[in-house]
Amino acid sequence: MAVANPTLAFGEDLSYARGRLLVRLGVDRVIGWVLLLAFVIVLFPLVDMLGWIAERALPTFTWATLADNQIGTGGGLHSMILGTLLILGLSTGIATAIGVLAGLYTAEFAPRRVAEVGRLGGYLLAGVPAIVLGYFGFYLLVLYTGWNYNTLAGGITLGIFMVPFIFRTTDLAFTNVPHDQKEAALAMGSSRWQYLYRVAFPIAMPTMLSGVFLAMALGLGETAPLLLTAGWSNTVPTNLLEPTGYLTGCIWNFYDFPSTFGHYQTLAFQAAFLLIVIVVILNVSVQVIAEHYRRKLRGLFA
Amino acid sequence: MEPAPSQGVRPAEGTLKEPAPTPSPSDVSWLHQYWKAVVSSPISLVPLFLLAFVGGVLLWASELHNFGTSFWGTYWNWIPPGPGSSYGIGYFALGSVLTAGLAILLATILSLAMAISIVVYLPPIASRVLTLFTDLLAGIPSVVFGIWGFVILAPYFGRTLEPSLRDALFWIPGFGGPEYAIGGGTGILLAVFVLTIMVIPITTAVMRESLRAVPHSAVEAGLALGATRWEVVRRVRMPMARQGISGALFLGFGRAIGESVAVAMLIGATPQLPPSLYAGGYTIASYILDQQDSAFVYPILLQVLVEFALVLLLITLAVNLVGHWLTRDQRSPGRRGLFS
Numbered sequence: 001m002a003v004a005n006p007t008l009a010f011g012e013d014l015s016y017a018r019g020r021l022l023v024r025l026g027v028d029r030v031i032g033w034v035l036l037l038a039f040v041i042v043l044f045p046l047v048d049m050l051g052w053i054a055e056r057a058l059p060t061f062t063w064a065t066l067a068d069n070q071i072g073t074g075g076g077l078h079s080m081i082l083g084t085l086l087i088l089g090l091s092t093g094i095a096t097a098i099g100v101l102a103g104l105y106t107a108e109f110a111p112r113r114v115a116e117v118g119r120l121g122g123y124l125l126a127g128v129p130a131i132v133l134g135y136f137g138f139y140l141l142v143l144y145t146g147w148n149y150n151t152l153a154g155g156i157t158l159g160i161f162m163v164p165f166i167f168r169t170t171d172l173a174f175t176n177v178p179h180d181q182k183e184a185a186l187a188m189g190s191s192r193w194q195y196l197y198r199v200a201f202p203i204a205m206p207t208m209l210s211g212v213f214l215a216m217a218l219g220l221g222e223t224a225p226l227l228l229t230a231g232w233s234n235t236v237p238t239n240l241l242e243p244t245g246y247l248t249g250c251i252w253n254f255y256d257f258p259s260t261f262g263h264y265q266t267l268a269f270q271a272a273f274l275l276i277v278i279v280v281i282l283n284v285s286v287q288v289i290a291e292h293y294r295r296k297l298r299g300l301f302a
Numbered sequence: 303m304e305p306a307p308s309q310g311v312r313p314a315e316g317t318l319k320e321p322a323p324t325p326s327p328s329d330v331s332w333l334h335q336y337w338k339a340v341v342s343s344p345i346s347l348v349p350l351f352l353l354a355f356v357g358g359v360l361l362w363a364s365e366l367h368n369f370g371t372s373f374w375g376t377y378w379n380w381i382p383p384g385p386g387s388s389y390g391i392g393y394f395a396l397g398s399v400l401t402a403g404l405a406i407l408l409a410t411i412l413s414l415a416m417a418i419s420i421v422v423y424l425p426p427i428a429s430r431v432l433t434l435f436t437d438l439l440a441g442i443p444s445v446v447f448g449i450w451g452f453v454i455l456a457p458y459f460g461r462t463l464e465p466s467l468r469d470a471l472f473w474i475p476g477f478g479g480p481e482y483a484i485g486g487g488t489g490i491l492l493a494v495f496v497l498t499i500m501v502i503p504i505t506t507a508v509m510r511e512s513l514r515a516v517p518h519s520a521v522e523a524g525l526a527l528g529a530t531r532w533e534v535v536r537r538v539r540m541p542m543a544r545q546g547i548s549g550a551l552f553l554g555f556g557r558a559i560g561e562s563v564a565v566a567m568l569i570g571a572t573p574q575l576p577p578s579l580y581a582g583g584y585t586i587a588s589y590i591l592d593q594q595d596s597a598f599v600y601p602i603l604l605q606v607l608v609e610f611a612l613v614l615l616l617i618t619l620a621v622n623l624v625g626h627w628l629t630r631d632q633r634s635p636g637r638r639g640l641f642s
Contacts, residue, residue: 028530032423038415039432045499046439049450056453098348105345114343120626121350127553127622128353128615129560131587135611136356138594139363143604160356164349214441221443223563224587228594248445248563255449255567265453272446279441287434 050276056266057273065270070234070245074263077271079236083151083244084220086237087230090155091219095162096212102163103170103208108196119171126164133161134225142229149231149243157225162215169211173204178300203300206293210286217282221275223248247271357615363608373609378573380603389606391613393573397583398614400576401490401565402558405497409505409554412498414547417509422531422539433510440503448567451496452488456568459495460487464580479578485570491579493569497561501554508553508629512546513539549628556621560614562587586614 017025068076106118137157142149177200185195231243232253250271257264344351366373369389376392416436420429464484472478483489516539524534540547562585570582571592590607597604 024530028532031532035415035419038412042502052454102345102348110346114346118346123626124622125349125353127556127618129618131562131590132611132615135590136359140359160352167349217441223445224591248443251445251449255452268449272449275443283438283441
């Protein structure tokens with residue numbers, strides 16, 4: 001019968017069915033195939049995009065692309081890679097400190113109502129458009145302070161952007177620790193901190209870590225808040241109050257130069273290629289971490 | 303504690319409550335209560351404070367009264383800045399709502415199909431692989447979508463797709479219009495297309511979770527009565543997941559209306575009442591991004607952009623609040639994901 005295994009999608013034998021039943025089972029099966037069209041429609045652009053970017057970036061992608069600074073219409077992405085790492089380091093530091101602290105507190109200590117309001121706050125902050133955060137940073141950290149475009153402002157703004165994601169996954173990680181574990185630990189006489197440190201933390205760690213990685217992937221791909229705060233430069237900044245370059249900014253600055261302007265557009269495609277590679281690496285490592293811990297903690301989550 | 307459920311019966315989601323923690327001596331002292339209420343609880347509220355800070359700075363910078371009612375109109379004439387210039391948000395708001403709305407319309411159809419496939423039809427391994435792909439789609443930077451759209455898609459849209467769409471569908475409002483509107487291919491239609499792909503991962507994730515959150519007992523009851531999988535989806539899962547599905551639309555809309563970079567690259571940067579979907583437009587978000595350099599030079603433009611950012615912030619807050627309220631059922635522990 002078709003309902004015997006609801007997850008078995010295609011290929012049941014319909015020969016027994018007649019009349020109205022055949023129509024119903026036939027509709028069911030046809031719809032199963034039609035729905036798959038949506039995947040084709042969505043994944044085709046993804047594959048097309050990856051293909052085109054590789055085609056435009058790879059033929060001229062050499063070691064010099066990574067090691068040289070961009071000069072005139074030529075050169076490489078060296079300063080932008082360093083700038084990206086610098087901004088990402090700053091913002092990840094800020095966001096992890098705030099997000100983990102707030103998330104841990106919300107999950108483990110906060111009274112229920114406070115936790116609910118805190119979660120709503122994190123949720124709403126995650127929904128604030130990056131451009132609004134960018135303009136906030138531009139107004140406050142660039143104009144009001146008189147620092148002009150600078151790396152620190154970029155790091156702080158991007159940090160605020162990343163906070164809610166880390167906050168939410170940390171909260172999720174600690175609330176999802178099975179309650180049995182907590183009761184067992186407390187029944188064995190451990191203090192609250194011992195429970196947190198010895199029991200909850202190891203269980204929550206992989207989720208927290210994947211939250212940080214995903215927030216990094218999102219922060220890495222942001223352009224608008226950085227354009228408005230970190231400005232642009234094609235040299236490596238010597239201190240945090242100088243503007244800096246970054247990979248997404250490279251794409252934004254060079255995407256619409258016609259080919260008569262030499263290397264510009266290729267440079268943008270190379271930056272896009274590099275970004276995709278980093279995002280894929282971050283995504284894959286999240287999966288690997290999750291799988292590793294899933295094996296290690298097998299049976300814990302029933 | 304409630305009595306343990308009889309064997310073989312799965313309790314409905316969320317009916318079992320965690321036992322209330324036994325108060326320890328330190329919990330009941332007034333000092334601890336004070337500490338908890340006033341000093342340490344705000345740690346949970348830090349994200350909310352950050353939000354209030356961002357909104358507060360923009361409110362503090364805002365001088366909306368200087369613009370008068372013309373700010374809510376459509377007349378845009380800012381060169382030279384000074385008396386007689388006018389700054390109407392109308393066409394920008396129209397562009398924002400139009401692009402985000404159309405993108406959400408398309409994304410709904412596609413992601414509902416994908417979510418149903420993943421939850422109901424596909425074998426687990428295929429579901430997992432396809433979920434990984436849509437997650438990867440969520441991680442791709444918007445500026446990468448932008449350059450792909452501008453360099454690869456725009457020529458195709460301008461030369462092939464849009465002229466033939468116009469020939470075939472001219473009788474549908476928005477698909478006809480003058481030929482010049484097609485231009486080089488950048489325009490509202492291209493922005494909508496790329497925005498659709500960008501919001502699909504979020505809407506799919508939320509819809510997937512809400513279709514999954516439907517109680518097994520209801521689904522099994524449907525199957526036991528002889529309904530096919532599609533009939534169960536149509537009559538049981540979709541009605542029961544209605545709130546989550548509409549919540550996904552709000553979340554996706556909030557995301558689409560706040561997207562600045564890809565839209566700025568693709569929409570053609572023309573504040574106007576678009577004669578057709580092929581024509582250029584502008585959105586609030588992409589205008590802020592495009593003009594912030596000029597804001598350095600013209601204080602009045604700086605002020606206009608503050609108001610723009612504030613309007614955008616208020617729209618997204620409202621939309622997200624509704625989306626949050628609609629998806630509240632999914633937020634029992636173990637059901638929360640990154641985007642829901």
